[in-house]
Amino acid sequence: MKSLALNAFFYECGAEILKAVRAPEYILPTLLMPIAFYLLFAFALPGAGDNNALYFLATYGIFAVMGPSIFGFGVGVANERDRGWLSIKRASPAPAIAYLGAKITVTLIFASLALIPIYLAAGFGAGIALPHSVWALLLGLHLMSVIPFILIGLIVGFSLGSNGAVAISNIVFLAMAALGGLWLPIFLFPDALQKISITLPSYQLAEIALAIVDAPTPTDSLRVPSENITVVVIMTIFLASLAYLAWARQRN
Amino acid sequence: MLNRVFFITISSLIALLGLVIFFLPTPTQENEVFSNNSFAVENISIFDGYKVLKNHSLIVEDGIITQVGKQIIIPKGISTFHGIGKTLLPGLIDSHTHVYGEALRASLRFGVTTSLDMFTSPAMLKNMKDKRQSLTNTSASDLWSAGILATVPGGHGTQFPVSVETITTADEAHTWVANRIAEGSDYIKLVYMPNNNYIKSLDLITASAIIKAGHDQGVMVVAHISTLKAAQEMLDAGIDGLVHIFTDKPVTERFIAQAVKDGIFVIPTLTVIAAVDGQKTGAALAANPQVTAYLTTLQKQGLVTNFGTSWPSFDFDIGMQNTLKLYAAGVPILAGSDAPNPGTTHGASLHQEMELLVRAGLTPLAALSAATAVPAQAFGIKGRGSIKVGARADFITVVGRPDVDISRSLFIDKIIKNGYEVKREKPEGSDNMVHQPLESSLLGTFDTDILPSTDLAEQGFTWEGTDDRMANGNSEARVYQIENGADETGGALRVHAKIKSGFLFPWAGAYFARTDQAARNIDAYKAISFQIRGTPGKYTALMFTTGMARIPPAQTFNVSHDWKTITLDMEAFSGLKSESFVGFAITAGPALGLFDYDIDNVIFRE
């Protein structure tokens, strides 16, 4: 019956894609905002240029995948739960893995679509040249970054109604982006704020991305990506546990 | 239906991602850029020798920098690489080094494109000037040299296996300097260490005469000193620069004022001073992951070696403080490593010198200048040490900003010499102990000179005197050729050895080795034989190998006034690593006294 689950997964993916494509008003902002911000910060604003385009390539890539992850899962799941759709799904033999897997796949698809224009702008606009392996590794990391954000989205989606989920998702999204140093490097922040920053997965993921492209460090310190990876793994395990609890709470 | 939607979407997306990754710009392929010495570097931070120019580009044509700027137009078809996140530095200049063997290649592996030698065998100066004029593809840095140094017999500089034309009186100064210029020396280095109980030195009059003779004949004169007093006397005598910082006392206001006024420069060589003062900086450098991959085993050994004893009046802290004070007053500070002294090595140690200059209080920018533009200016070397139009395309690119974090100078991305990229490969086989066999079994017949057989002499093997002064002893050895060797034919090697107390196991004798101590395999031989006569007594034969950390394997034998043949089984040299033979010595000692002995027909037997 494994093939049944796999087949169901393909159908779920198709359904999720159609749903997303038929509601462009939801998906377009999450696709266009990152590239718009990247163009603004890396090209248009004063102080852009120099080595910033490389720095922002790493951080805005994380920013780009956050939108589809947090909103797709947080708001999407909360909405389907509100409508009772999730109950029908859970009563049906729909494999949970196919449902979640399809949502993750679609998130990855839209994360990719958000990344591509940024990569193109960085490569052909800012003249950033990286070996194929580094581009591929960066893409891999950016796509992998959806995982903690999806978990955050799931926690929000399972815990809150759709209205609450929209509000909280926005707050989480903005905090992750701004405080995580995705828009501007955190060394520009006051010390207290920097301490908060390093507790955010967005910051830790951005540091890994910066290490991959070997972007110049704004301060004297060297990057130690192995530490960032460890922190991200721990954060992910923690978030996964929370998401599981939020899901288990559904059935009482 | 739904699954087809998915398959179509996912396969188009994967194809799209593949295409994007494939077509995104990549750093231009290395061989594309460097198969010729014309190319462009775009969007890189350029340290021009004094300051950083952000987001600049540069064009190299036929090994010469032809354009530098922010908005330059890069001609179509020229290979280009992007330098975002990187800094371009002029090729580094090591202002104090001693060059032999692999030194120039080892230097270039770490971005040192110009080496200012402060004492080497004149043999090394051959072709030096031609080579540094040319723009051909090379794996070695370019050399400027003092040739041999000015010292008295038995003074500092005579302890090495290089024959030194010594100087004792002021009258000889003019001729001595002329001889150096004839040999090709670019400048004159003298050793001035008066009032030293252990080492003989030029006196002030002779030293002053050398300075004057140098200036008269149009060359710069620099001095090796170790004390403030000696430095002050050299300053008074009109010296052009000091090749060490003095570390016995804090620098005086008078000295500073006079140094600024006279425009002298100082090469502090903090790296070697740290090593003498037991700071273990060499071991730290050898362990640095940015360094260790590019070092040969021999270099690593050199770095972890200590001077053994901590010498008086070598205070690293005073050295750093004096350096900072002179820098703050405006005295040009030049970075020099004094490699390959114990605790230092060619190339890598210059980066450590910059780091120590920063530790002393210089800014990273000033430390970079000390290894680039400042020495080029001090020694009047044109077209090097700075990035500007017309300069030789000698430069390195490093990842990150060494102008903020000096340790970034070791994060080397590319090394460009004469417009060609240098491969940072260390010599093949330098790590494993597979050495080539010794070129000839005939170590010496001494029929016309003291050189070994032709095959070995061409490889740089020599016979030299060796004594315990290298271990702070007082014994002395002198070797020379005499006529009428064993069996009354040809000649022989005469050893004049004075065994004096000072070192625990005093020795003096004759030493066969290559000047760079390169190893050879002598596995094929079962014994070594030679003929010997001389002052009766007990003598010692020693075998030297690489990586020795203990007393070398040795055998003793008796000598009388009559020639006799000594044959020593190789097996009896207990613990000998015959696959990495470095040298062979026949010495007198440890009994004190005068020993004169003659050696002939030294042969390895199969």
Next chain:
Amino acid sequence: MSLHFNELSQLLARLQPRKVQPPRKGECTIMNSSCLQSASPNTSVICAQGLSKKFDKNYALQHIDLSIKSGGVTAILGANGAGKTTFILCCLGLRKQSSGILTIFGDAPGSIVSKRRIGVMLQDADLPDLLTPREHITLFASYYPNPANIDEILNTCKLTEFADKKYRKLSGGQKRRVQFALAIIGNPDLVFLDEPTTGLDTDTRRMLWDVVRKLAKTGRTIILTTHYLEEADVLADRVVVVKAGRIIADGLTAEIRELAGGGLIKCISNISEERIGDYPDVVSVRQNGRFTEINSLNPTSTLRILLSEDQTVSELIVSKPSLEEAFDTLNNTVSESTV
């Protein structure tokens, strides 16, 4: 109403009466469970024993004992909040019982094996707006090992005409048809329909009834909650009446109908009410204008006596009570007696 609870109890005793008891503290129903022992496909499709579900301090279900055998339509009848939906959610594994035993096809509710044999139409569940009925049904078909033909189902549920319209643009009745189609696309052995016809237009209701009848004919088991007595009356073979989380009556539809009074005799007679009231089996008598209405447990014998005593009886009508009347009766009786 003059029916007494005592009499009702007698009747209930004839119909496998249930003793409704609150669960005792510490009661262990796992051992000795007939649900587990009888977990073979031929016996119970659904088996509940001592099933209770508590939300905070209120019982939504209290000690339900119920066994539903394979085949036929069972209606779970009750007012809003009686616990019908909670029972179904428990059967689907969407709610976990507080105590007691519940098995579906001999398995725990919510197991993938049982889910593959179940189809569900939930009361207030809505589908994603942006897919078409065909896409919804196709997607659901992919969950099941032996789904029905999609076009056939579209046809059966009268969806063919707007199969490719977005769900958002469908009318309420059309949406319910899509939901119903999802319940039956998997060729399920057991179908839960939670208030399927609430607020439906008559066309859709008739369609749904037709399909349910057809399914029942092919041996499927259908569980239907409703507060439309008419629906249970026309569709169900068996009716389970729940009130405040308890089963108050359970039997074949005809039996339940009888429960509330064997039959209603309506006629014009000159025998006095008191006299008729003394007849055996007569539950109640009342004068309604010219008509005398006699509620009897055994209308045949009552009628025999009445006809022997009064030759003038005219305009005689004998009828079985509707389920609605029975339901009303039961509901009121139990509530009166338990208060």
